[in-house]
Amino acid sequence: MNPFAVAAVALLLGLVPCGIVCLRGRVIEAVVALELAGSVTVTLLICLAEAFHKSSYFNLPVICAFSVWVSGLVFARFLGRVVR
Numbered sequence: 001m002n003p004f005a006v007a008a009v010a011l012l013l014g015l016v017p018c019g020i021v022c023l024r025g026r027v028i029e030a031v032v033a034l035e036l037a038g039s040v041t042v043t044l045l046i047c048l049a050e051a052f053h054k055s056s057y058f059n060l061p062v063i064c065a066f067s068v069w070v071s072g073l074v075f076a077r078f079l080g081r082v083v084r
Helices: 003-024 027-051 055-083
Strands: none
Touching (some): 003 027
């Protein structure tokens, strides 16, 4: 097993606490956990692309990283309106 595959499994296990916080935490904590889960998922996909030695698999993490960034802005704007 490749070290990148091992890192991908460790990152996959790291998503479990994010899911628990999303389900049981307050709204702001859930948003932070969701953003963290997005970042961990991007890193997981990069590790899998490197583990399989496929350069074409790097396209998906780039698109996911952009969507995580945009969703963070949307959540921040939405929570700014709700909290006030």
